[in-house]
Amino acid sequence: MSEPRSVLLDIKDGVAELTLNQPERRNALDPAMRAQLADTIVAVRRDRNVRVVILTGSQGHFxxxxxxxxxxxxxxxxEGWLQRFQDMNDWVRDLISLDRPVVAAVDGMATGAGLSLALTADFVLATPRARFSASFLRVGLVPDCGCLYTLPRVVGVQRAKELMLSAREFGADEAxxxxxxxxIAVADALLARARAIARSFVQASPAAVSMIKRNLAPQGGELAALLDAEAQAQAMAMSTPGHRLAVNRLLEKQAPPYNWPAGT
Structure with a gap:
């Protein structure tokens, strides 16, 4: 009997629905899920019958x-970490620069790389119980999965610095x-609303949609350069004592060495 897939793909009537499927880990990204995401995004990108993508997570968490x-x-x-992050950046770049709309449906946690993944979407729908955080600094790391590119372009540089350096958690209303x-949609209606938005794009001109997204896309290799810098920074951060200490403390269910604000 085969093991359940970490990423589910359902394509119907021009809508590709990608579901992160490791609910026992709140759909955290492990190597298997990253590899399946890479394969799935390549398949979606190549399938010109796909007109829109929905990105979501299973059983109450994004x-x-x-x-x-x-x-x-x-x-x-x-070198090993650098290669891993450079490989990951291939599918992150493909998702950010996809010439078709991407709708993220976020319930529960969207933290660290989960926030980064939500930020690759053109539309982010969330439930009132959704929780967001650029939590990387809590484990001694820098933002990855394109967050250094996407977050400041959505919220502005000053606010992005505050969210990244505080690593604080915030809810759907603030998001x-x-x-x-x-x-914002109630949990029971989240996917239905995402699907309704997706279906509207099935009827839109694919050429016009593509040109809108392409003309809003980064020019001159800006995204590729930033993703490469992000990968190099994260590879170095992975080798630091601060990262190892923070991860060990969290795995042992102890408070991380960094909390915002101090003393909490």
């Missing part, structure tokens, strides 16, 4: 970021005020 146990046990050196969340 994505809780990177899988800390998988990170702690990876045993990679700086909507910041421009991260497009619309």
């Amino acid at each position: 994505c809780a970021g990177g899988d800390l146990r998988a990170l702690a046990s990876a045993g990679l050196d700086n 909507q005020l910041l421009g991260i969340v497009t619309e």
Whole structure:
């Protein structure tokens, strides 16, 4: 009997629905899920019958970021981490620059790389119980999965610095005020609303949609350059004592060494 897939793909009537499917880990990204995301996004990108993409998570969470146990046990050196993040950047770049609309449906946690993944979408729908955080600094890391590119372009540089350096958690209402969340829907209606938005794009001119997205896309290799810089910075951060200490404390269910504000 085959193991359940970490990423589910359902394509119907021009809508591709991608579901992160490791609910027992709050859909945290481990190597298997990253590899399946890469394959799935390549398949969607190549399928010209796909007119719009829905990105969501199973059973009450979107994505809780990177899988800390998988990170702690990876045993990679700086070059190994750099290669891993450069490989990941291939599908991150493909998703950000996709010439078709992407709708993220966010319930529960969207933290760390989960926030980054939501930010690749053109429309972010969230439930009132959704929780967001650029939580990387809590484990001694820098933002990845394109967050250094996307977040400041959505909320502005000054607010992006505050969210990244505080690593604080915030809810759907604040995320909507910041421009991260497009619309808030109750949990039972979240996917139905995402699907309704997606179906509207099936009827839109694919050429016009593509040209709108392409003309709003980064020019002159800006995205590629920033993703490469992000990968190099994260590879170095992975090798620091601060990262190892923070991960070990979290895995042992102790308070991380960094909290915002101090003393909390």
